[in-house]
Amino acid sequence: MVFFRRLILQDFVKTHPPSRQCVPASRELIRAYDGILPPSLLDLWRRKGLGFYGDQQLALIDPRLWQPVLDRWIISPPDAVRRIPIALTPLGVLLYYRKLTPVDEDVAFIDPVSKKTGELAWSLDEFFNQVLCKQELLEEIVSPALAQSARQQCGALVNGEVYEVDEMLLSMQMLRSAKVDALEMHRRLREAVDPPPAKAAEPTTxxxxxxxxxxxxxxxxxxxxxxxxxxxxxxxxxxxxxxxxxxxxxxxxxxxxxxxxxxxxxxxxxxxxxxxxxxxxxxxxxxxxxxxxxxxxxxxxxxxxxxxxxxxxxxxxxxxxxxxxxxxxxxxxxxxxxxxxxxxxxxxxxxxxxxxxxxxxxxxxxxxxxxxxxxxxxxxxxxxxxxxxxx
Missing domain, CATH: 2.40.128.640 (Lipocalin)
Incomplete structure (x- = not known):
């Protein structure tokens, strides 16, 4: 695998500098996604790390932890295009990458609250260096006012956390938010969509x-x-x-x-x-x-x-x-x-x-x-x- 002297995603890094919580990815993680994710993202993982970037606290995530969550949100046949979770917004929107053909790719999202999904860019490099670096485009993914209000109310996030906003109060123009475990929030919101399965026996031994x-x-x-x-x-x-x-x-x-x-x-x-x-x-x-x-x-x-x-x-x-x-x-x-x-x-x-x-x-x-x-x-x-x- 080739690593670059200058980060291809340097515009993203300049606009959203990595926080002190960022940890460089292990060799094992880099090897696991070599040839699967674009080299530009792997180089960013290796040289800057996983964790929060910028004041908006955009989080680069370990796909291995988030793959089961994404696979529950979007259930696809075995031969479907592979979706790989790569990032998380402070309000819990999960961003994922798809290699559509040998020459085509995109970055898409799933919002666990609204249950909406859609494409954000037709190139991973374009997504990081343009979409996330232009305020008007970024605001379509992260509401700065909502994220800033949640941060003022709850304090800064730590790795693994997101802000969960009470949607019922928000519709009444009132804000109540809490810091929660990001994985657990996604699991809880996904389970709420499913019809309740037949109840199994509570274990005694x-x-x-x-x-x-x-x-x-x-x-x-x-x-x-x-x-x-x-x-x-x-x-x-x-x-x-x-x-x-x-x-x-x-x-x-x-x-x-x-x-x-x-x-x-x-x-x-x-x-x-x-x-x-x-x-x-x-x-x-x-x-x-x-x-x-x-x-x-x-x-x-x-x-x-x-x-x-x-x-x-x-x-x-x-x-x-x-x-x-x-x-x-x-x-x-x-x-x-x-x-x-x-x-x-x-x-x-x-x-x-x-x-x-x-x-x-x-x-x-x-x-x-x-x-x-x-x-x-x-x-x-x-x-x-x-x-x-x-x-």
């Missing part, structure tokens, strides 16, 4: 909660010596079940349970080999060989390195990349932090757990992995073998 088609993969895996067995992680309505087998193989299942219908949705399964290792602190480490696919979310690889913890007669697996977050929660609140940061060992016949999203109570200090202990700067508490609740 771990086995009940599994999507039925995956039962055979996990039914014969039982708790064994050391680390072998099943491990469950949850966060709000997202779940992950990890099976570590005695032969060195693993299965890792991602899925959601719809909060109203209990339907098992957005399922993704990974399988491969795992290895045990020791960290520089002497902790046991489980290393999963996770190979992402086209339908993967970028966060699916966050479980590739897990630190083993033994406490209360069971095993836990902690995300190695989240030890600092775990340390802050344990030291400050005596909690384990966001429940997606860790797995706990389970059996299929166990009662379906109600794991608090901000984390369960922390174990005794002596039970924590050594690397995690080193990150908790609460020296007087170490000698007591636990962490007391802090006000």
């Amino acid at each position: 771990v086995a009940d909660a599994l999507p039925v088609e995956y039962h055979p993969l996990f039914k014969d895996i039982t708790r064994g010596q050391h680390w072998v067995g099943l491990y469950l992680s949850s966060y709000i309505d997202w779940y992950r079940l990890l099976a570590l087998q005695p032969d060195g193989r693993y299965q890792l299942l991602f899925w959601r349970i719809h909060h109203k219908t209990f339907e098992r949705i957005e399922k993704r399964l990974y399988s491969g080999r795992y290895a045990m290792a020791r960290s520089s602190h002497g902790d046991e480490i489980v290393e999963l060989d996770i190979a992402l696919r086209k339908d993967s979310l970028g966060s699916d690889a966050n479980d590739n390195r897990l630190v083993v913890m033994h406490s209360g007669g069971t095993n836990f697996l902690l995300r190695a990349d989240e030890l600092a977050g775990l340390a802050a929660a344990i030291g400050g609140r005596n909690l384990m932090g966001r429940s997606e940061y860790y797995f706990s060992q389970v059996a299929l016949e166990d009662e379906w757990p109600d794991e608090p999203s901000d984390g369960r109570a922390a174990p005794a200090f002596a039970h924590l992995p050594l690397e995690l202990q080193a990150l908790i700067d609460v020296a007087p508490l170490r000698s007591r073998g636990g962490i007391d609740q802090c006000d």
Whole structure:
């Protein structure tokens, strides 16, 4: 792939400078879209990054996170032109790219509130360097007055957020807006369009909660010596079940349970080999060989390195990349932090757990992995073998 000395999208960058929150795209992300997205956009990703641009807080996004959302809004046959989400406005309008023919392309949009969609430009470079750089054209995509009022009311956005405006009050010439998670807003507004599906059974055991088609993969895996067995992680309505087998193989299942219908949705399964290792602190480490696919979310690889913890007669697996977050929660609140940061060992016949999203109570200090202990700067508490609740 060829990168350019001068950014082809320099006019866009000059008009909408990247914010400090922008993070250069990884080589993995660049490789994933090489030959699929125009080189000019990949060069912008590599040299300036993903994140907010300009006072309007136009966000360049990771398509892997947003592809399932766009695919739910616009359902197409398998042989249809591929739509790739590339950007998000501060009010949640999703912008996407299409390669129509070997020489033709366009940029289009879907508004989750009005449900409108349409074309914005017949060239990606033209869209960035002209449409987004001319005030009268930009105003057709982002209402400056509305975005500015929402920002004054709610403050600046952080990565992953958009402003959600109360449309009913807006029609009465009153503004009430809130900062919300962008992905969750799109999912919620899309689900509101669908007729309610038949209600599934609310789970009572771990086995009940599994999507039925995956039962055979996990039914014969039982708790064994050391680390072998099943491990469950949850966060709000997202779940992950990890099976570590005695032969060195693993299965890792991602899925959601719809909060109203209990339907098992957005399922993704990974399988491969795992290895045990020791960290520089002497902790046991489980290393999963996770190979992402086209339908993967970028966060699916966050479980590739897990630190083993033994406490209360069971095993836990902690995300190695989240030890600092775990340390802050344990030291400050005596909690384990966001429940997606860790797995706990389970059996299929166990009662379906109600794991608090901000984390369960922390174990005794002596039970924590050594690397995690080193990150908790609460020296007087170490000698007591636990962490007391802090006000």
